[in-house]
Amino acid sequence: MTDAAKKKVASTAGAASAKARKSAGKPADAGVQTLADIDAMLAAAKPGSAAAAVRQETPELEQPARVYAPEEQRCGLIAIVGKPNVGKSTLMNALVGQKVSITSRKAQTTRHRITGIRTKDETQFVFVDTPGFQTKHSTALNKSLNKTVMGAIGDVDLILFVVEAGSFTLADAKVLSLFKPGIPTLLIANKLDTVGRRAEIAPWLRDMQERHPFAEFVPMSAKNKKDIERMFGICAKYLPQQPWFYSPDELTDRSEKFLASETIREKLFRFTGDELPYTSTVVIDKFEEEPSPKHGRFMRIAATIVVERDGHKAMVIGQGGERLKRISTEARQELEKLMGAKVFLEIWVKVRSGWADDEARVKSFGYE
Numbered sequence: 001m002t003d004a005a006k007k008k009v010a011s012t013a014g015a016a017s018a019k020a021r022k023s024a025g026k027p028a029d030a031g032v033q034t035l036a037d038i039d040a041m042l043a044a045a046k047p048g049s050a051a052a053a054v055r056q057e058t059p060e061l062e063q064p065a066r067v068y069a070p071e072e073q074r075c076g077l078i079a080i081v082g083k084p085n086v087g088k089s090t091l092m093n094a095l096v097g098q099k100v101s102i103t104s105r106k107a108q109t110t111r112h113r114i115t116g117i118r119t120k121d122e123t124q125f126v127f128v129d130t131p132g133f134q135t136k137h138s139t140a141l142n143k144s145l146n147k148t149v150m151g152a153i154g155d156v157d158l159i160l161f162v163v164e165a166g167s168f169t170l171a172d173a174k175v176l177s178l179f180k181p182g183i184p185t186l187l188i189a190n191k192l193d194t195v196g197r198r199a200e201i202a203p204w205l206r207d208m209q210e211r212h213p214f215a216e217f218v219p220m221s222a223k224n225k226k227d228i229e230r231m232f233g234i235c236a237k238y239l240p241q242q243p244w245f246y247s248p249d250e251l252t253d254r255s256e257k258f259l260a261s262e263t264i265r266e267k268l269f270r271f272t273g274d275e276l277p278y279t280s281t282v283v284i285d286k287f288e289e290e291p292s293p294k295h296g297r298f299m300r301i302a303a304t305i306v307v308e309r310d311g312h313k314a315m316v317i318g319q320g321g322e323r324l325k326r327i328s329t330e331a332r333q334e335l336e337k338l339m340g341a342k343v344f345l346e347i348w349v350k351v352r353s354g355w356a357d358d359e360a361r362v363k364s365f366g367y368e
């Protein structure tokens with residue numbers, strides 16, 4: 001797909017999908033899954049259960065590829081929305097089958113609207129991962145993150161509202177209050193593997209049913225392969241019949257340069273843990289492909305990690321540069337796999353105090 005065509009899709013896809021949704025009406029088999037279904041699912045999802053063991057051992061059957069004519073195709077936009085750290089990016093990467101959105105234990109890792117694409121049989125699922133909705137601070141960065149969330153849920157065919165199974169906080173309620181009526185919304189009760197007592201989930205689900213007219217409840221774990229497979233069947237029926245927006249082998253609409261900065265940011269957060277404030281970012285200064293008969297593909301990348309204080313800079317660099325070296329090595333290895341190239345990566349650390357409060361700077365670092 002050309003860039004111009006992609007832009008066209010971006011501006012018309014939402015409207016087209018909404019129109020198709022209206023004409024298609026409510027999916028025939030939509031509706032709340034019964035609590036008996038949920039009980040069965042919970043039983044099967046329990047770690048160490050017989051069903052869970054079988055699912056690990058059953059090999060996936062290879063399906064011969066079939067070509068679908070445009071009139072047979074189904075395609076739509078699915079927003080993945082929720083408060084920070086509930087597992088939205090983990091879910092999206094699992095659905096896409098490859099990492100297109102970074103994850104970490106640190107809340108507020110995702111900063112941009114990221115599209116992940118998966119084409120399965122006649123259906124193309126276009127997932128939109130969003131930053132966790134910020135309720136605490138009103139910096140320019142947080143305002144920009146929230147704008148991204150609002151943009152993403154404006155005109156989609158389906159919303160996956162992700163919460164942690166068994167929990168519903170004020171921050172979850174704030175996200176839920178943003179949803180426009182009319183867009184089918186599924187309650188994704190994620191991290192089910194961390195719920196020890198299944199009996200606690202049923203009353204919680206009943207309570208959730210009263211909070212919002214969810215189209216379905218999906219208790220699951222984004223880390224469980226079988227739960228992920230089940231998601232495609234659940235989501236497909238909400239997507240309109242219309243030709244695919246992307247070619248079937250495309251996984252994301254984001255550029256390699258963007259993925260490079262996100263990969264470095266992920267390693268930065270992984271290796272600094274809670275010590276480093278989340279207002280640290282990565283800017284790519286150079287992203288060049290050079291001819292290399294030896295390596296096939298050779299990429300030269302230079303990046304700057306931007307932090308707010310001298311103390312943070314020292315923290316990122318670590319004793320004798322040890323930490324920056326680890327960040328750099330891990331990022332390089334992952335990028336080499338992702339791009340199928342030999343990568344030369346150079347990372348610098350700079351202090352720019354107050355950037356997250358400065359709207360112009362937030363924009364200049366690539367936020368909307």
Ligand SMILES: Nc1nc2c(ncn2[C@@H]2O[C@H](COP(=O)(O)OP(=O)(O)OP(=O)(O)O)[C@@H](O)[C@H]2O)c(=O)[nH]1
Nearest residue numbers: 085086087088089090103104107108109110132222
């Ligand atoms: N046990 C368990 N952990 C999970 C599951 N899904 C996600 N996690 C973990 O939860 C943490 C947060 O996951 P992310 O995918 O980064 O969460 P997010 O909602 O995208 O976070 P933000 O970017 O802050 O909005 C990570 O440590 C994940 O490994 C799950 O199903 N089970």
